[in-house]
Amino acid sequence: MAKIKVVHYINQFFAGIGGEEKADTPAELHKGEVIGPGMAFNTGFGDEAEIIATIVCGDSYFNENIDAAKAEILGWVKDLAPDLFIAGPAFNAGRYGVACGTIAAAVHEELGIKSMTGMYVENPGADMYKDKTYILETKDSAAGMRAAVKKMTAFALKYAKGEKIGASCEDGYMNQGVRVNFFEKERGSKRAVDMLIAKLNDKPFTTEYPMPDFDRVEPNPAVKDMAHATIALVTSGGIVPKGNPDHIESSSASKFGEYSIAGVMDLDDATFETAHGGYDPVYANEDADRVLPVDVLRDLEKEGVIGKLHEKYYATVGNGTAVASAKKYGAEIGKRLVADGVDAVILTST
């Protein structure tokens, strides 16, 4: 059988070019060269696989020129047409981890080539890319290189040969958020008894099924006197004044906007639109009240059902926006609403 062809990606440090001062080294292709940790991989591969090229790129260069660097590297990898692409391992080096994750995910997604990397579980690249490529868990520093290479080599051969990849805990990669069956060594009841004994003795144990992460918020008590309450509108549906003055992104929004609706009785297509890229915008653009119901709240104001509609509203785009960002925006919006004496908020989504 022909040897499995591997392309290896490393940063300037592991290539021996230099540390932080050389982090702006542009991407380089070293055909037929095996550099740094690649040597250990190659030894581990034995007769079964070999590194046919090494790509070296400075961490700052990659992260600051991400689109260009990615395109250039993808071009090389495409031409080399390896069976497997390995990045790192990056251990706990943050920008290196992000680079490894980004490029490994891109090789897999855009070229359909098998890819993997390795890093420490707390490396920011891990959370960002563990569901997009196989990330093998390593120690937090290069002192763990031997163990990391051993683990990654075994996985690489299995993966490249097309053998069935087992559950994350079996094959040592980070859980991709997909449930995968496998046979445990002990039966379930024994595992339950062991887990209970650990729990009773305050020893660590690992649940086999982490409950979905609910960020439940206890609702506030009902507003007793709606007739005198100031009600505000807040939306993640992306309704913004026409022209999107704050340039809120259509997905993964990096900000929220604060806009006045003082004196506005009805949103119309001349003055408001949606910035949201995650749904068909036609109906929202035609009549933005469909997402941000200013018209009916004005009616309620007139009828005396509510005291008044707050003169500012807040909007962001909930399309792929990270939970952490959304939390941050929510906290800030809440602070401003409280400062303005708002009694209650209607949140509208899409």
Added chain:
Amino acid sequence: MRLELGKINITDIQFAKESKIDKGVLYINPDDLKPVVLEDEKIKDVVFDIAKPGESVRITPVKDVIEPRVKVEGKGGVFPGWTSKVDTVGSGKTMALKGMAIVTAGKIVGFQEGIIDMCGVGAQYTPFSKTLNLCMVCEPVEGLKQHDYEAAVRKAGFRVAAKVGELAKGLEADETCVYETQGIKEGIEKYPDLPRVGYVSMLQTQGLLHDTYVYGVDAKKIIPTIMSPTEAMDGAIVSGNCVSACDKNPTYIHQNNPVIEDLFAQHGKTLNFVCQIITNENVYLADKERSSNMTAKLCRMLDLDGVIVTQEGFGNPDTDLIMNCKKIEAEGVKTVIVTDEYAGRDGKSQSLADADAAADAVVTGGNANEVVVLPKLDKVIGTLDYVNKIAGASEDTLRPDGTLEVELQVITGATNEMGFGVLSAR
């Protein structure tokens, strides 16, 4: 309570003129068993067959699996409320035929589930590929209603298991295990430093094809109660559940409850196994509330430090499981729950129909939606006529080459929620 369980290892089953056990071989004359089945006039005929591990045999649709046992000392008899009076069982001495099972099979409803493959990929997933199976396929009298048919086949299985079990009378056990729990005060005095542990077993109790019985009582009518863990070993809890093959608890698994066995293995060493608490999984929400309240109260009143909670079935039992877990934890009693998952064929969906942060210690029997391809086997005990209709199958299940593309949920015991198997998921 103290129960001695004498085990007779059965190494082969053969049809013969005389029914007996000799040197580990079970000889069965079907004519001895037939009248036992046909004493119920609702059953027109029965056919017995034998399936052995490794054979190219598929048993389907499976209704129940039962281990033959007989009581040789102490109060009562096996399957109280069915083949014996309702004396309290669980003490004295019981003999069990190990390595074998009675399997009741045949269509009750058109979507009757349950596949046991004796070889191939499927055999890895069902615990009953490792037992010698004496199968009985019953044929009902004309026009029998589904309810009556289910009850007739269920009860016939217990009668046959009891009858076969009687062959063990007078034999010497190959191995004897002793299971003993103490009274509350006695236990505290004997094991003052060990955590007090209980086992909450949730019984499927929703209606036709979804029922479990305790001492002959329909368990949907009970309020949670405590049992000696040895009672289940004498058949105090039996299955009338025919649905969700992968995660229903056949009578065999109640008799050989793995949580009870594994807690006994630690009893007196790392923990003090106090009792089994049985509760139900009714469809009516107020019943769920009441039963989980009662269960949590019992845990508290028994001063338990920890419990293992196991469930049965798909969907709404997840709500009972989470209610039990939450309320028991709220009483300050630590819990580990055992479940299985329906995460979709791709493993990407939410696994449970309910969830709570209190459930921080979960053991899983795997994703029941995972797809496997079962080979074509030479012989079918029962029928493949309905295999396209069952849960986990589709119109395309039975492929032209005779193989079956199915989800694990069709396989009896594949993702058992009492932790009977080694399958898991991450």
Added chain:
Amino acid sequence: MNYYILTNNSQAKEEFEQTHNVRFVDGKLIDVLITARDLINNGAVLLSHPLYGSVKPNETPYRSILLREGKPQADGLPAPADPESVRLIGNAISAFEKFIDKKEVTDPRLLDDFQVVDLSLLRSAVESADL
């Protein structure tokens, strides 16, 4: 108790329409769940679990659910949605969505079996509700 049975199972309708309040849904299982969700959003309260039975939701075409009207608020406003009911019906609908589509069952004997099982499960809920 003042409750009603929401069902698409004609056998359930026949059995209970003389003695109970039955709202028949002429549709599929998912239509019963959606109808229940809409009723719940308007204040109805679930009395039985919408995922009852271990028969998988892509398998049986039938579903019967017990609901009661919510209590209108003192000021005449409609009943607020019951959070627990909202949660359960939402979970039931998402559980339904994760099963693969199966061809519609047409075999009358099989339909009868599904109806009988659904009816039996419903009976066990009605028995509890009528105590």
